[in-house]
Amino acid sequence: QVPLVESGGDSVQAGGSLTLSCKASGYDFSRDCMAWFRQSPGQEREGVASYYLGGGARYVADSVKGRFIISRDNAKNTVDLQMNGLKPEDSAVYYCAARRGSCYIGLRPNAYTFWGQGTQVTVSS
Numbered sequence: 001q002v003p004l005v006e007s008g009g010d011s012v013q014a015g016g017s018l019t020l021s022c023k024a025s026g027y028d029f030s031r032d033c034m035a036w037f038r039q040s041p042g043q044e045r046e047g048v049a050s051y052y053l054g055g056g057a058r059y060v061a062d063s064v065k066g067r068f069i070i071s072r073d074n075a076k077n078t079v080d081l082q083m084n085g086l087k088p089e090d091s092a093v094y095y096c097a098a099r100r101g102s103c104y105i106g107l108r109p110n111a112y113t114f115w116g117q118g119t120q121v122t123v124s125s
Contacts, residue, residue: 002117003027004096009119012086020081020119021073022096027114029053033103034079035112036070038092038121045095047107051079054102061107064090086123093118 004027008020022034031054039045049060049070058070069082083090097112105111 003114004116006096006116006119009121011122017084021078023078029098034098036081037095040092045109050103052103088123088125091123
């Protein structure tokens with residue numbers, strides 16, 4: 001069973017917007033840290049944003065600051081990544097991840113235990 005399920009990936013033009021959603025399946029992360037990562041071919045997995053659901057602290061990487069917003073939708077029980085002003089270099093497979101406890105450890109992939117299968121985002125110029 002995949003613990004996290006992403007949705008919302010698509011192909012868009014540069015300057016466009018997308019919202020990705022991440023939903024836990026069979027697990028309760030309501031007091032833990034959830035994050036979004038991305039990986040493009042030949043590149044290392046990069047942390048994009050994190051949200052400590054137990055305390056409310058949020059962090060967005062400098063590479064996307066001012067364009068991406070991480071939030072939670074209590075009605076849908078999801079953690080969403082709103083992406084605005086998309087650029088071709090944002091093209092990647094986006095992964096949702098979770099770890100027990102807070103996000104103090106930062107956006108290091110090996111610190112996250114639970115992962116989704118990823119959703120593709122393609123931005124064309």
